[in-house]
Amino acid sequence: MTSASIAIRPIASKADRKQFVDLPFRLYKDDPNWVPPLKGEALGLITPEKNGWFSHAKAQLFLAERGGKVVGRVAAHIDTLALTMNPAQGFGPGCGQFGLLDAEDGIVANALIAAAEGWLRHQGMNRVLGPISMSVWEEPGLLVDGYDHPPTIMMGHAKPEYRDWIENAGYTRVKELLTYELDITLPFPPLLQRIIASGEKNPRIRIREVDKTKFDEEAAIILAILNDAWSDNWGFVPLTEPEIKDVGVKLKPIVFNDLIRIAEVDGRPVAFMITLPDLNEAIAPLNGNLLPFGWAKLLLWLRKPKVKTMRVPLMGVLKELQSSRMASQLAFMMIEYIKRASVANYGATRGEIGWILEDNQGMRSIADAIGCHVNKRYWIYEKAL
Missing domain, CATH: 3.40.630.30 (Gcn5-related N-acetyltransferase (GNAT))
Structure with a gap:
């Protein structure tokens, strides 16, 4: 042919x-x-x-x-x-x-x-x-x-x-681009537990949940950190207001306060971590259709999701803190708190972090430290025209 x-x-x-x-x-x-x-x-x-x-x-x-x-x-x-x-x-x-x-x-x-x-x-x-x-x-x-x-x-x-x-x-x-997975039912190694405990004793640090009733305000805080944290990354293109609005509409139903954390140091937001219950587990049986009964099943699931997997699509820390001990400590604390909530409140057993750029050594080191392993690889290709 x-x-x-x-x-x-x-x-x-x-x-x-x-x-x-x-x-x-x-x-x-x-x-x-x-x-x-x-x-x-x-x-x-x-x-x-x-x-x-x-x-x-x-x-x-x-x-x-x-x-x-x-x-x-x-x-x-x-x-x-x-x-x-x-x-x-x-x-x-x-x-x-x-x-x-x-x-x-x-x-x-x-x-x-x-x-x-x-x-x-x-x-x-x-x-x-x-x-x-x-x-x-x-x-x-x-x-x-x-x-x-x-x-x-x-x-x-x-x-x-x-x-x-x-x-x-x-x-x-x-x-x-890499995604990492881990068993979130297992405790972190003793060293990481000590790092997290030290952060909890530090009066300068506060790891808080987002407040979904203040969705736009919280989104603005996260976006400001994201645009600073990711601005030097390969492939970065800043999100625009129309995109932010659309993303908010799409993701708001699967935003839960205890799964998204903002880290503050001396009262200033400096880092964030977004975690989403894996919506794919709910939509896979629907075969693309919300009718006749798919919408009811999805709405019921959204009220209180029970999932196997939680995905972390985005984390970020202000550039001024990147590569510092504080940055790693905040990351470990946010991961630990969200891990606890994922298991206790949603029945999750597995976490997936990514995508992560192959040369993002900071994030890859964090993934390795918490016991992750690479589960998927994605390639972006290039050609001269």
């Missing part, structure tokens, strides 16, 4: 968007570790009116058809904020992205990637990173290790053959 039998076309209608969202349900139907997303959320991601990321970005989505049947999809996109970043941090001038790649076979994948590259070239881009779907804050990277268990909330999944398809299209790995 040749690429000549494949037609690649840009999406142009709501019906096309529906086909774009529906395709993975067919391609992954026999994969026990794929978690079907809620279709409404998946549509919102690619609909400019429903995703604040489009306030500073543009995208072109493509469908591949063979014999009138949809057999692949991809998105090509440009983030105008990413274009202003330092190229040493991953993005920069002339850098576009591709993502949301799914295909029946390598021939289809190659044709889709070529279409995405062509659109990016036409937009003046000279380099491409991917897969990134759609923002780096959503599902960056291609899963290359850890196919044997489902992803947690806001992490991606892919078939093993996708790696070869992307690399055969001329892409080389530019960054590895």
